[in-house]
Amino acid sequence: MKAVTYQKYGPPSVLNMVDIEKPTPKRNEVLVKIYATSVTSGDVRLRSSDFPGIAWLFVRLIYGLFKPKKEILGHEFSGIVEAIGAGVSKYKVGDEVLGTPTMLPSGSYTEYLSIPEHRKKGVLALKPKTLSFNEAAALPVGGMTALYLLQKAKMGIGQNILVYGASGSVGSYAIQIAKASGATVTAVCSSSNFDMAKQLGADVTIDYKRQDYAELEQKFDIVFDAVGKTSKSKAAKVLKKEGRFVTVKALTSPGQEHLEKLCQLAEQAALKPFIDKTFPFSDIIKAHKYVDKGRKRGNVVIVVSS
Structure with missing residues (x-):
C-alpha cells in the first residue's frame, strides 16, 4: 500500500511516497481503508519542527531529537472499515468512520490504518451521514x-x-x-x-x-x-x-465524547467543516506548501481514495 513518510525535519520536500506493508487487524482492531485525511497545523509544525522558544526542545524530545520517531504524519481521517479483528463489537465491515490516529505507530497519511476499537487516547466514530468523506476527515482535530x-x-x-x-x-x-x-x-x-x-x-x-x-x-x-x-x-x-x-496555545485533551458531540451537531445540520482546498494523495507536497503560506481558510483535505 502507499504511504507518505518523512525521515528528517524540513520543508514539504522531505515528504516521500513509499510502498509499505498493508496492516492486518489484530484482536480488538478494525482495519480502515482511508478515504481522506488533512493537512493540519500540527502536521506542518511536526514536519518542519517549527516550534517557538524552548518548546522546540521539548517537542523534539517527545517526537524525535534528530529525526522523527513516527515517520508517517496525519492527524485525522475518514474511511470505511474493510476488516475487523476478533472481539470487535462496535463496528462492522462497511461502516463509514472518522477519527484520529493518536498514539498509533502510524499517522493517517496512508491507504490503510489498523485501529484499536477502544483507546485511552485517540477517537473513532461512525461518520455522520450528512458529511462527505472529505468533510468528515477534517472534523476531528x-x-x-x-x-x-x-x-x-x-x-x-x-x-x-x-x-x-x-x-x-x-x-x-x-x-x-x-x-x-x-x-x-x-x-x-x-x-x-x-x-x-x-x-x-x-x-x-x-x-x-x-x-x-x-x-x-x-x-x-x-x-x-x-x-x-x-x-x-x-x-x-x-x-x-x-x-x-x-x-489554542493551551494544552487540550479532548476525548470520545467531544467527537460524538460534533457528529451529533453535524447530523443536526448545525455544523459543517469548511473546506478551503482539496488535493489528491499524490500532491501532498503541494498541499503542505499551500498550508505553509499561512493563508488557508478552514481546512485543507487530502483525498487518499475516491
Missing part, C-alpha cells in the same frame, strides 16, 4: 479543539463570544459551535474572509487589520483565541467581569 476550549470557558446560551482568527480551522468550528449553543458571535478575521465567517454563522465581523478588537466598547463572556496570536491581557480589556479567555 479542529472541531474537538474548538469544542473542548469553549466548554472549558463554560459556553452557554445568550452569551457574547468573540472568536479571534475566525477563518482558520479551529475558528471556523468555534463560530458554528458557539452559534449552536445559542451565543452571539463576533468573528475577527481579514475582510476578505467576512463572507465565509457570515456563512458559518457569525453575527458581527471585524477586520483585525483595520480595527483593534481590544478597543471595542462591547464586553464579551468569552474571547476565544483560535490562532494563538492574541493575549489574555489584551482580551481582558473587552471581557466581562466573570468573562473567560481561552487559547
Whole structure:
C-alpha cells in the first residue's frame, strides 16, 4: 500500500511516497481503508519542527531529537472499515468512520490504518451521514479543539463570544459551535474572509487589520483565541467581569465524547467543516506548501481514495 513518510525535519520536500506493508487487524482492531485525511497545523509544525522558544526542545524530545520517531504524519481521517479483528463489537465491515490516529505507530497519511476499537487516547466514530468523506476527515482535530476550549470557558446560551482568527480551522468550528449553543458571535478575521465567517454563522465581523478588537466598547463572556496570536491581557480589556479567555496555545485533551458531540451537531445540520482546498494523495507536497503560506481558510483535505 502507499504511504507518505518523512525521515528528517524540513520543508514539504522531505515528504516521500513509499510502498509499505498493508496492516492486518489484530484482536480488538478494525482495519480502515482511508478515504481522506488533512493537512493540519500540527502536521506542518511536526514536519518542519517549527516550534517557538524552548518548546522546540521539548517537542523534539517527545517526537524525535534528530529525526522523527513516527515517520508517517496525519492527524485525522475518514474511511470505511474493510476488516475487523476478533472481539470487535462496535463496528462492522462497511461502516463509514472518522477519527484520529493518536498514539498509533502510524499517522493517517496512508491507504490503510489498523485501529484499536477502544483507546485511552485517540477517537473513532461512525461518520455522520450528512458529511462527505472529505468533510468528515477534517472534523476531528479542529472541531474537538474548538469544542473542548469553549466548554472549558463554560459556553452557554445568550452569551457574547468573540472568536479571534475566525477563518482558520479551529475558528471556523468555534463560530458554528458557539452559534449552536445559542451565543452571539463576533468573528475577527481579514475582510476578505467576512463572507465565509457570515456563512458559518457569525453575527458581527471585524477586520483585525483595520480595527483593534481590544478597543471595542462591547464586553464579551468569552474571547476565544483560535490562532494563538492574541493575549489574555489584551482580551481582558473587552471581557466581562466573570468573562473567560481561552487559547489554542493551551494544552487540550479532548476525548470520545467531544467527537460524538460534533457528529451529533453535524447530523443536526448545525455544523459543517469548511473546506478551503482539496488535493489528491499524490500532491501532498503541494498541499503542505499551500498550508505553509499561512493563508488557508478552514481546512485543507487530502483525498487518499475516491
